[in-house]
Amino acid sequence: MRISPVCADEGGAGSVRSRGAAIAVVILGGAVLLALAGPALSGLDPLAQNIGGANMPPSAAHWLGQDHLGRDIFTRLAVGTRLTLFVALAATLAAILIGAVLGLVAIASGRIAETLVFGGYDLVRAMPSILLAMTLLVALGPGILPLTLAIGIAYAPIFAHVARAVWRRESSAGYVAAARVMAAPPLSILSRHVAPNLFGAIVTQAAIVVPRAITTESVLSFFGIGVTPGTPTWGRMIADAVRHAETAPLALAMPVAALSAITLAFALLGDRLRLGSDPLRRGMAA
Amino acid sequence: MTRPARLLSVDSLSVKIGARRVVDRVALEIATGETLGLVGESGSGKSMTAFALGGLLPPVARAEGIVHLAGDALPADRPEAWDPIRGRRVGVVFQDPYASFDPLRTVGAQIAMACHLPREAARARTLALLEECGLPEPGAMAGAYPHQVSGGQLQRAGLAAALAQAPALLIADEPTTALDATVQAQIVELLRRLQARHGMAILFISHDLAVVARVADRVAVMKDGRIVETGTAARVLSAPSHAYTQVLVASRPAGRIGAPVRPGDTIALESSSVGFAYAPRRMGAVREAALADVSLRIRAGVCLGLVGESGSGKSTFGRLAVGSARPSSGSLRVFGLEPSDPASARARARLVQMVFQDAAGSLNPRRMVVASLMEPLALHGIGTRGERQDRAAALLDEVGLGTEHLRRYPHELSGGQRQRVAIARSLALDPALLVCDEPVTALDMTIQAQILKLLADIRARRAMAMLFISHDIAAVEAMADDVAVLHRGRVVEYGAASRILHAPVDGYTRALLGAVARLPVRSASAVAR
Numbered sequence A: 001m002r003i004s005p006v007c008a009d010e011g012g013a014g015s016v017r018s019r020g021a022a023i024a025v026v027i028l029g030g031a032v033l034l035a036l037a038g039p040a041l042s043g044l045d046p047l048a049q050n051i052g053g054a055n056m057p058p059s060a061a062h063w064l065g066q067d068h069l070g071r072d073i074f075t076r077l078a079v080g081t082r083l084t085l086f087v088a089l090a091a092t093l094a095a096i097l098i099g100a101v102l103g104l105v106a107i108a109s110g111r112i113a114e115t116l117v118f119g120g121y122d123l124v125r126a127m128p129s130i131l132l133a134m135t136l137l138v139a140l141g142p143g144i145l146p147l148t149l150a151i152g153i154a155y156a157p158i159f160a161h162v163a164r165a166v167w168r169r170e171s172s173a174g175y176v177a178a179a180r181v182m183a184a185p186p187l188s189i190l191s192r193h194v195a196p197n198l199f200g201a202i203v204t205q206a207a208i209v210v211p212r213a214i215t216t217e218s219v220l221s222f223f224g225i226g227v228t229p230g231t232p233t234w235g236r237m238i239a240d241a242v243r244h245a246e247t248a249p250l251a252l253a254m255p256v257a258a259l260s261a262i263t264l265a266f267a268l269l270g271d272r273l274r275l276g277s278d279p280l281r282r283g284m285a286a
Numbered sequence B: 001m002t003r004p005a006r007l008l009s010v011d012s013l014s015v016k017i018g019a020r021r022v023v024d025r026v027a028l029e030i031a032t033g034e035t036l037g038l039v040g041e042s043g044s045g046k047s048m049t050a051f052a053l054g055g056l057l058p059p060v061a062r063a064e065g066i067v068h069l070a071g072d073a074l075p076a077d078r079p080e081a082w083d084p085i086r087g088r089r090v091g092v093v094f095q096d097p098y099a100s101f102d103p104l105r106t107v108g109a110q111i112a113m114a115c116h117l118p119r120e121a122a123r124a125r126t127l128a129l130l131e132e133c134g135l136p137e138p139g140a141m142a143g144a145y146p147h148q149v150s151g152g153q154l155q156r157a158g159l160a161a162a163l164a165q166a167p168a169l170l171i172a173d174e175p176t177t178a179l180d181a182t183v184q185a186q187i188v189e190l191l192r193r194l195q196a197r198h199g200m201a202i203l204f205i206s207h208d209l210a211v212v213a214r215v216a217d218r219v220a221v222m223k224d225g226r227i228v229e230t231g232t233a234a235r236v237l238s239a240p241s242h243a244y245t246q247v248l249v250a251s252r253p254a255g256r257i258g259a260p261v262r263p264g265d266t267i268a269l270e271s272s273s274v275g276f277a278y279a280p281r282r283m284g285a286v287r288e289a290a291l292a293d294v295s296l297r298i299r300a301g302v303c304l305g306l307v308g309e310s311g312s313g314k315s316t317f318g319r320l321a322v323g324s325a326r327p328s329s330g331s332l333r334v335f336g337l338e339p340s341d342p343a344s345a346r347a348r349a350r351l352v353q354m355v356f357q358d359a360a361g362s363l364n365p366r367r368m369v370v371a372s373l374m375e376p377l378a379l380h381g382i383g384t385r386g387e388r389q390d391r392a393a394a395l396l397d398e399v400g401l402g403t404e405h406l407r408r409y410p411h412e413l414s415g416g417q418r419q420r421v422a423i424a425r426s427l428a429l430d431p432a433l434l435v436c437d438e439p440v441t442a443l444d445m446t447i448q449a450q451i452l453k454l455l456a457d458i459r460a461r462r463a464m465a466m467l468f469i470s471h472d473i474a475a476v477e478a479m480a481d482d483v484a485v486l487h488r489g490r491v492v493e494y495g496a497a498s499r500i501l502h503a504p505v506d507g508y509t510r511a512l513l514g515a516v517a518r519l520p521v522r523s524a525s526a527v528a529r
Helices: A012-042 A073-108 A111-126 A129-140 A144-171 A174-181 A186-222 A234-242 A249-276 B046-053 B107-115 B119-132 B138-143 B151-162 B181-198 B209-215 B233-238 B243-251 B314-321 B342-351 B369-379 B385-398 B415-427 B445-462 B473-479 B497-502 B507-515
Strands: B006-017 B020-031 B035-039 B061-064 B066-069 B072-075 B090-093 B169-173 B201-206 B218-223 B226-232 B267-277 B289-299 B303-307 B329-334 B352-355 B433-437 B465-470 B482-487 B490-496
Touching (some): A073 A111, A073 A186, A073 A234, A174 B352, A174 B369, A174 B415, A234 A249, B006 B201, B020 B035, B020 B201, B046 B061, B046 B201, B090 B151, B107 B119, B107 B138, B107 B151, B119 B151, B151 B181, B181 B201, B181 B507, B201 B209, B209 B233, B218 B233, B218 B243, B243 B445, B267 B314, B267 B465, B289 B314, B289 B482, B303 B314, B314 B329, B352 B415, B369 B385, B385 B415, B482 B507, B490 B497
Parallel strands (some): B035 B201, B035 B218, B303 B482
Antiparallel strands (some): B006 B020, B006 B066, B066 B072, B267 B289
């Protein structure tokens, strides 16, 4: 699997795609760097308030200025990136486990298990993911882990249905027929034939779900039910800054820009990952 | 014999796609009322030649050369020059009639469109054309949608559309390849009749030498974009002068490959009164019987050829033999086991394996050859990882491939190589019975001959029983000791291959054998096999 932005393919669609991947890697690399090193770079406390410095423009001490409570926007953005990325990635992983893995095990276990488990997914899917996550959060209580789990459950049905679609397509493939003639048990067909073909579909789907999970997290935080107040996730920051958009535009613009950039980056990266894992393209890029 | 007037000629026709020259300085001539057979394997450039002569090249192709059609000089690289020609003076019939017709419009409407006549006149002409093309109820045919009629009938309708403007030249690109043998023979007969009546020239393109031998006056053989041999059909097919034509002619299976095997005492497969019906699609619908009352027996080491046309139930029987489906009635035993019984599935898998028609589809595109070959061994816990790898290499060697193929993906192999890998995989568990479902149908003629030879060798070496399923009588003749003829799910004739193929008793078997195109003169002896 090649995920390197530097790839040797030339001409036409290939170079556009690798340029897109390069952009994605630059954005994600920047985000990770910001998340890891940001707070240390500025040396400031993301929670420290300073009413005297409220809504101040950028300065030598505060690179992106200060918000309505005089907190350093750069530091809050860095810490927010850390939290937001963690929640989104962990929630997507949870969604893959709850959706694709559980779904496939249910399919392999027989028709009754499949009906029951997919009935559950349909129930989940029938509700808007934001409302469902809200309901779950009320039941689970606030905090990073309940938030992750709630978003994971809300997005699980997407992966379950992707997995089932791949399973159905693969079940009618000649090599699965051949495997059945070899008396291969369902789990072996699953791991040998379905899973490798599932990878690309899941990665592509994950690239769509990650930014949506970020948005969901932001919306939940915006409404104040995700993380506890004061915790600097992007949604929380946007919620706080909206009321002061005219006096401190950077406090609103920075988390919005971060959200947009990350969404774009995941979309570009997902495309590249999927193509890179496809051996049919082996020899085309090399 | 005085040669009639020259209708079409081209001195040097070339077609390039990108940097590749797919048609290389081809020279052709067709006289009025003559049929020229253009023969070659896939990728030889025969279809591109036809497209160029019909002004039908795809936009990516660039052509060079001047085509002379009854006094007009048409530059091959100017598609607009062909606009008054295409459909009017040159008619075209393609291989797949279902792809040639728009599924959303009736057959009649599409033929009427080709007539370029006022509505009422077009309708009358359509009905006349359909009747002329041997469709007994032209009215019903004209009102039908393409999916409602059989492939043979639709191909007749396609021919009617091509003849709508009484073209001087008919280009037929593999017009019978997608059809069953008996239908194929009818279409060939129809072409000859139409030609006799209208005196048009036909450019008949086919990979199948025997069909070409039936229709063509003259034959041109193409290989790698070039015409390697031209001459009268009788001369080229009975005494080919070019080495490639000799190989092509010799590739046509002629008689049995290898000596008959002495049958063993054990019974590999026995079916008694087996019936199979697909579950009805709708509630209350009648269950369609795919097989009824099929009683066959294969002794160890013997090859049974199962012959029939599409829909005869022959593949269904193959699926029953490997336990992919369960008989609806009767009993089927493979070495005493019930193949569809889950309890004995593992034991069954080591006794009976299968080779499929679509080699590309039967290999996982994401797994290397070595992984595909090791899969059955791993599933049955045979050997350590290292031993399995050695075994995979040995299996490849058995099917005539080298170890350099172990680390290739299926798309990096040719069609013949892929089928060799699939055969190697089916041998991994040392089965005592191999079910081959149309194993060579999707392959080129020369490759077919190689794969049949390989299967015959393997069977002799391993003293393995075989159920060889095919619509191709020549392939069955090459392989089988016994033959069963299936027609609409029933065995209409069953016995020794030598008797059935040379002295059939049943009416359907006779029709099937009569429909099989054979080369007029067997020249196989002239070429080293």
